[in-house]
Amino acid sequence: MSGGPAGRGQRRKQPWGGVRPFSIKTKLGALVVVSVLITTGLSVIAVHTKTELRFITVFSMIATLLITQFVAHSLTAPLDDMNAVARSISHGDYTRRVRESRRDELGDLAQTINVMADELEAQDSQRKELVANVSHELRTPIAGLRAVLENIVDGVTRADPETMRTALKQTERLGRLVETLLDLSRLDNGVVPLKKRRFEVWPYLSGVLKEANMVASARASMTSGSGSHTRTDVHLHLDVSPPELVAHADPERIHQVVANLIDNAVKHSPPHGRVTVRARQGAEPESLELEVLDEGPGIPRTEWHRVFERFNRGSVNRPHGPGSDGGTGLGLAIARWAVDLHGGRIGVAESERGCRILITLPGPSPTSH
Numbered sequence: 074m075s076g077g078p079a080g081r082g083q084r085r086k087q088p089w090g091g092v093r094p095f096s097i098k099t100k101l102g103a104l105v106v107v108s109v110l111i112t113t114g115l116s117v118i119a120v121h122t123k124t125e126l127r128f129i130t131v132f133s134m135i136a137t138l139l140i141t142q143f144v145a146h147s148l149t150a151p152l153d154d155m156n157a158v159a160r161s162i163s164h165g166d167y168t169r170r171v172r173e174s175r176r177d178e179l180g181d182l183a184q185t186i187n188v189m190a191d192e193l194e195a196q197d198s199q200r201k202e203l204v205a206n207v208s209h210e211l212r213t214p215i216a217g218l219r220a221v222l223e224n225i226v227d228g229v230t231r232a233d234p235e236t237m238r239t240a241l242k243q244t245e246r247l248g249r250l251v252e253t254l255l256d257l258s259r260l261d262n263g264v265v266p267l268k269k270r271r272f273e274v275w276p277y278l279s280g281v282l283k284e285a286n287m288v289a290s291a292r293a294s295m296t297s298g299s300g301s302h303t304r305t306d307v308h309l310h311l312d313v314s315p316p317e318l319v320a321h322a323d324p325e326r327i328h329q330v331v332a333n334l335i336d337n338a339v340k341h342s343p344p345h346g347r348v349t350v351r352a353r354q355g356a357e358p359e360s361l362e363l364e365v366l367d368e369g370p371g372i373p374r375t376e377w378h379r380v381f382e383r384f385n386r387g388s389v390n391r392p393h394g395p396g397s398d399g400g401t402g403l404g405l406a407i408a409r410w411a412v413d414l415h416g417g418r419i420g421v422a423e424s425e426r427g428c429r430i431l432i433t434l435p436g437p438s439p440t441s442h
Contacts, residue, residue: 101144104140104141104144108137108140111133112133115129115133115136151172151175152179154171154172154183155179155182155186157169158171158190159186162190165197167193170187170190171186171187173187213284213336214244214246214247217284217287218243218247220288221236221239221240246328267322267323267326267414267415269323270321270324272319272320273317273319274313275318277324278313279311281328281331281335281350282309282311282335285309285332285336289305289307306345306346307339307345307347308345308346308347309335309347309348309350310348310350311350312349312350318354320360320361321360321437322415322434323414323415326411326415327411329411330408330412330419330432333405334365334405334430335350335365337405338367338428338430339367341428342427346368347367347368348365348368349364350364351364351365355433355435358436360433361432362431362432363432364430364431365429365432366429366430367427368426368427369428371424371428377421380421381406381409381420408430408432412434417434417435418433
């Protein structure tokens with residue numbers, strides 16, 4: 074059995090077609106032919122040497138049994154191997170594979186079992202990623218809602234319409250996230266719909282930054298780690314030019330992008346550092362270029378191609394500043410997914426200091442007007 078599974082999405086070689094040069098039927102037919110030839114040959118030898126027939130019968134039986142044993146072992150050994158792999162799969166171990174060195178029906182069966190194990194392993198991995206993604210994405214609205222309610226209970230703020238609207242907004246966002254995250258198992262197939270619309274960039278991003286500050290304050294007051302930053306010393310700066318800039322995208326998805334990028338940037342910022350969110354007009358009408366810049370240690374160029382992989386937490390051993398931790402390694406992966414749904418691009422860009430993430434979102438297609 075091989076050590077590891079085949080790559081996800083990789084197509085295995087196709088089983089042999091209808092004509093197999095070493096099929097089981099051919100082997101059994103060869104066994105009968107060889108047995109008859111041995112018996113006939115020994116009988117001819119007995120006639121010429123005047124050997125007693127009983128000796129010839131014994132020799133024929135011994136030779137036939139040896140050949141039969143050899144053929145039977147070549148047929149049953151792969152079945153034992155497949156049985157062991159199937160038993161491991163039934164117990165939840167999807168890493169074992171059957172050898173595929175045969176060119177007969179058992180070889181086809183081995184390939185089928187391995188393909189089944191690959192698919193089960195991929196589904197199990199997607200299930201684990203779903204749980205991790207759900208946990209990661211639900212923290213933000215829950216922390217924001219908790220901050221509002223705690224302030225009301227502690228008497229810091231009054232339960233006026235403005236405060237309750239903030240709580241309602243977080244509750245609505247929580248409901249949308251739950252509905253969306255339950256569909257994460259279909260992300261790789263690209264079937265999650267986008268709800269694009271025109272919106273003004275400045276007020277939209279101002280709300281995102283305000284929520285990020287509120288969530289950071291809420292997390293800082295919690296004694297248990299949440300897996301995300303609890304920094305309140307980092308200043309968030311918004312730079313939108315021109316101020317009347319508009320974009321055409323799914324606001325909920327872009328919120329995921331910006332919120333996760335801010336979370337990552339703040340987490341790796343130095344004490345009293347600054348994180349800048351910059352928005353500019355793209356090359357097309359209503360297209361958008363977003364940048365998130367921090368003043369942290371930056372990302373080594375050798376890591377640029379890996380930073381958006383799921384569960385990748387980078388090469389920086391310890392985040393900078395008080396109240397930060399390593400995170401779950403999902404924020405940038407979620408950001409890339411949301412940008413990919415828009416048909417845009419996201420990547421690490423050159424920067425004199427810190428890390429600079431550049432996002433390019435296309436404008437509306439001609440058919441969307």
